[in-house]
Amino acid sequence: MNRPLGFDAQGLELPRPDADAIEHSARLVTAIVARIEESGGMIGFDEYMHMALYEPGLGYYSGSSIKFGAHGDFVTAPEISPLFGASLARQATALIAQGCGSRILEFGAGSGRLCGHILTALPELERYLILDLSGELKQRQQHYLRNCLSPEQFARIEWLSGLPAGFDGIVVANEVLDAMPVHLLSKQDSWLELGVGYDGQRFGWQTFAPGARVLDAIRGIESRLGQFPRDYRCEVNLNYAPWFQALAQSCERAAVIVIDYGYEQEEYYHPERRLGTLDCYYQHRSHGDPLVYPGLQDITASIDFDACADAAVASGFDILGLVSQRQFLLANGLLELAQQQSRDGNIHEQLALSQQVKTLTMPDEMGSRFKVLALKKNLELEMPAMRRGGDIG
Numbered sequence: 001m002n003r004p005l006g007f008d009a010q011g012l013e014l015p016r017p018d019a020d021a022i023e024h025s026a027r028l029v030t031a032i033v034a035r036i037e038e039s040g041g042m043i044g045f046d047e048y049m050h051m052a053l054y055e056p057g058l059g060y061y062s063g064s065s066i067k068f069g070a071h072g073d074f075v076t077a078p079e080i081s082p083l084f085g086a087s088l089a090r091q092a093t094a095l096i097a098q099g100c101g102s103r104i105l106e107f108g109a110g111s112g113r114l115c116g117h118i119l120t121a122l123p124e125l126e127r128y129l130i131l132d133l134s135g136e137l138k139q140r141q142q143h144y145l146r147n148c149l150s151p152e153q154f155a156r157i158e159w160l161s162g163l164p165a166g167f168d169g170i171v172v173a174n175e176v177l178d179a180m181p182v183h184l185l186s187k188q189d190s191w192l193e194l195g196v197g198y199d200g201q202r203f204g205w206q207t208f209a210p211g212a213r214v215l216d217a218i219r220g221i222e223s224r225l226g227q228f229p230r231d232y233r234c235e236v237n238l239n240y241a242p243w244f245q246a247l248a249q250s251c252e253r254a255a256v257i258v259i260d261y262g263y264e265q266e267e268y269y270h271p272e273r274r275l276g277t278l279d280c281y282y283q284h285r286s287h288g289d290p291l292v293y294p295g296l297q298d299i300t301a302s303i304d305f306d307a308c309a310d311a312a313v314a315s316g317f318d319i320l321g322l323v324s325q326r327q328f329l330l331a332n333g334l335l336e337l338a339q340q341q342s343r344d345g346n347i348h349e350q351l352a353l354s355q356q357v358k359t360l361t362m363p364d365e366m367g368s369r370f371k372v373l374a375l376k377k378n379l380e381l382e383m384p385a386m387r388r389g390g391d392i393g
Contacts, residue, residue: 014287017293017296024058028058028059028295031058032051032196032198041206043195044183044208045181046182048196048203052290053179053298054133061137062135076175078111078174080360080366081359081360082113082117083341083360084329085116085121086117087329087333088172088332089122091257092125096170098379098380100168100379101167101170101254102127103125103129104118104169105167105170105171106130106172106173107131107132107173108175108176109132110141111137111141111144112141115128116148119153120149130158165250166250167250169255171255171257173257173260174260175260177239177240178262179299180239180301181239183210184234184276185210187229187233192207192210193211194207202291203291205291221236232274235277235278237301237307245315247315248315253378254379255375255381256374257374258303258308258373259370259371260302261302261303261366261371262308263303263304265304265307278290278301279302280299282298303371308373309373317375317376318375318377319375320376320383321374321386322371323371323372323387324370325360326360326362329361332385338354338356372385
């Protein structure tokens with residue numbers, strides 16, 4: 001293989017990876033091609049996406065490249081501002097005061113910054129548990145947190161290899177569910193599912209008849225929203241149910257806070273959104289082709305919050321509410337926290353804080369696109385921040 005399959009950006013204006021990255025991608029490509037050949041010439045996109053992101057030692061989240069922040073591929077809220085974590089810490093304080101255990105379990109802790117910001121703002125927290133599938137990210141998190149926290153604070157953090165048993169506390173999942181593999185569907189005379197094949201030079205799209213679970217899911221959505229038009233493309237995520245089932249089995253008493261970008265189902269499957277929500281990120285460039293740069297780019301799909309909530313309820317959780325990130329952060333004192341930090345700062349620091357607040361809350365930034373879903377299990381909790389204020393967006 002003289003030219004690594006999948007490396008060609010196929011007309012997209014993307015930066016060229018360096019030689020090490022190309023070699024890394026080539027190894028993943030070889031593994032995906034072998035899987036395609038084993039499967040008779042095609043795999044479902046959900047399997048391709050899983051391998052592209054999570055193949056041990058080769059997938060995007062298993063690789064050694066920097067993923068978060070200015071030198072990575074995208075920026076998450078904890079990289080934008082410590083105010084995000086400080087606001088979450090305020091909400092955690094209120095939940096602990098109502099009987100929730102003084103522990104936080106964070107899924108997919110990314111760079112570790114959210115953990116650091118929460119522990120700094122909530123020094124009385126008993127334990128902070130991190131569950132991350134990536135051993136490489138775990139090492140980065142440990143390095144960062146060991147340097148930014150006191151030894152006493154760092155000692156409260158525990159990295160897990162699996163879900164804990166009998167968890168009593170607060171679960172946080174910030175930008176986690178969007179990286180779940182999805183099934184891609186296309187409406188023609190009937191529904192078709194998109195798969196990935198290999199023509200000897202590059203990956204390409206193929207179609208096949210959807211399985212029963214996928215077909216039942218999309219037909220159920222159509223029964224609620226009406227028939228979708230021809231040439232309509234969308235995603236179906238079948239991973240919500242097993243994720244919430246496993247979490248419910250792990251939790252004795254818990255509050256769960258899911259923060260991610262997405263839509264309620266009526267907006268998610270709007271007739272005008274006929275290309276779906278699948279998106280890819282490489283060095284802060286967003287594009288729609290998941291078949292290029294395998295293992296080097298992030299692949300995401302927006303959250304269907306109705307399907308997410310249904311799966312949570314079916315697993316034994318109660319819904320506390322769904323609101324915009326803007327409403328959640330403002331209700332948890334974001335502006336007050338920003339004012340406190342800006343009092344001792346110079347004009348440049350004050351302007352920086354102002355920009356951080358805008359990015360986190362403005363509707364055309366993260367304020368409306370990102371939403372917060374709150375759940376509870378075996379607890380009587382009040383979360384005023386989750387009382388819908390009409391700005392869900």
